[in-house]
Amino acid sequence: MDSPCLQHPMSLTHPGSSAFRGDFSSQGHEGALNLHPPKRLLALGRGGTTYTGGHSVCGRSLTSCPGQSKPLSLSIRESDDLKARHLTDHPVLNAENKMERWSGRVALVTGASAGIGAATAEELVKKGLKVVGLARRVEKIEELAESLKSAPGKLYALKCDVTKESEVQAAFEWIKTKLGGVDILINNAGTASNSKLISGPVEKWRKIFDLNVLGLSLCTKEALKSMKERGVDDGHIVHINSIVGHTIPHSDLVDHMYCASKHAVTALTEGLRRELVKQNSKIRVTSVSPGMVATEFMAASGRPVDPEQVYGSHPHLVAKDVADAILYSLGVPQHVQIHELTIKPVGETF
Structure with missing residues (x-):
């Protein structure tokens, strides 16, 4: 009964x-x-x-x-x-809650002196992470760190040119000594140029690939080494890609060698995922591909355009939009991998 x-x-x-x-x-x-x-x-x-x-x-x-x-x-x-x-x-999917498991962990953000890198470093510190920001303009990161003193986490500024293997290795050694190692890597550092495929100059092409492809790959290798040394199997690698890593827009603003480097990032993302799967690793890899973002990037590329005029006449994102997308990718349940996340401003015609 x-x-x-x-x-x-x-x-x-x-x-x-x-x-x-x-x-x-x-x-x-x-x-x-x-x-x-x-x-x-x-x-x-x-x-x-x-x-x-x-x-x-x-x-x-x-x-x-x-x-x-x-x-x-x-x-x-x-x-x-x-x-x-x-x-x-x-x-649990609320942004304030889903990042709690990362509180106290260590994130490394390259190109953290401005734009997407600075915005991402700031948001991670606000979520309680220990964030190491790498850039050549280290004083910019130091200023940001000062403004975040009351945040739950902490931002550490390190001067580093990620195209130089010795400097990258020294940065990871500093992190190992001071903080234990890297749990999250945000590969944000990147560059473009005012160059043409039919005329070069070749030196500008080389700088693009040294930073956007080889620098990214070098930091990824060192981050994975750090994770494996400590038995970390829930780490996360995020590559800041671009919509031009998946297509080539019909626009005079486009640097075709930059497009080629971002197509390489798309291939590297999938290649790394496959290698991690073969090792039965639970470390995740994500490509975040934004459309036009209003940052210092366009001015720094040396292209003969007025960035303010471009942003004033084209729909665009701001750096925090991309930072929020990165945090979303980090915060989903551990059995979920956001492999590719494309973000466009409403009305973008590319």
């Missing part, structure tokens, strides 16, 4: 989210978890989730200890093999 149906009031907390109120309806030893408000539901994956108080979740059912009828305060403890899948309206 079945036992009578009982309802047990409970509060529920999940790592990185706020508490829920709910009740457990039981019929014998089997039952269902009902959370309030109803739209905030948990979709649970394989392996089950263990609760304090003698309850465990399998799928969407709850197994209760016989005779349990008092109010419960439950905390989810997720095992390594658990893949908890959260619905999009679950607060």
Whole structure:
């Protein structure tokens, strides 16, 4: 004969989210978890989730200890093999919550003196990370670090030209000595030029590939080495790519050698993913490809255009838009890999 149906009031907390109120309806030893408000539901994956108080979740059912009828305060403890899948309206996807697992970890951002790099470094520090910013204009990072002194994390400024292997290796050695190692790498440093395929000059082409391709690859190699030395298997590599890494817009603003370097980044992203899969690694790699972004980049490229006039006549993003996309990629559940994320301003005609 079945036992009578009982309802047990409970509060529920999940790592990185706020508490829920709910009740457990039981019929014998089997039952269902009902959370309030109803739209905030948990979709649970394989392996089950263990609760304090003698309850465990399998799928969407709850197994209760016989005779349990008092109010419960439950905390989810997720095992390594658990893949908890959260619905999009679950607060764990809130930007403030989903980055909590990275708090206290170490991120390295190249090209952190301005633009996307500076915006990304700032947002990561605000989420409680220890961020090392690399750039040749180290004084710019030092100024940013000073402005972030009250933030939960900390920004460290290091002078480094990532096209020079010795300087990159020295930077990683400093991080190893002072902070332990790198958990997140944001490959942001990049350059373009005022050059043509039919006329060069070749030296400008070389600078583009030295930084956009070889510098990126060198930093990636050193970051992976750092992760593996410490047994870090949840690290993340983010390449700042571009829409011109996937197509070649019909525009006089386009530097075709720059396009070639960004197409290389697209290939490197997929190549790295495949190599990591072969090693059964859980380290993730993401390519973030923005459209036009209003930064110092265009002026620094030396192209004969007025950046203010260009941005005034074309839809564009701002650096924080891209930084927010990077944080989104970092914050999704660990079984999810945002492999390619394309961001365009509304109305972009490229």
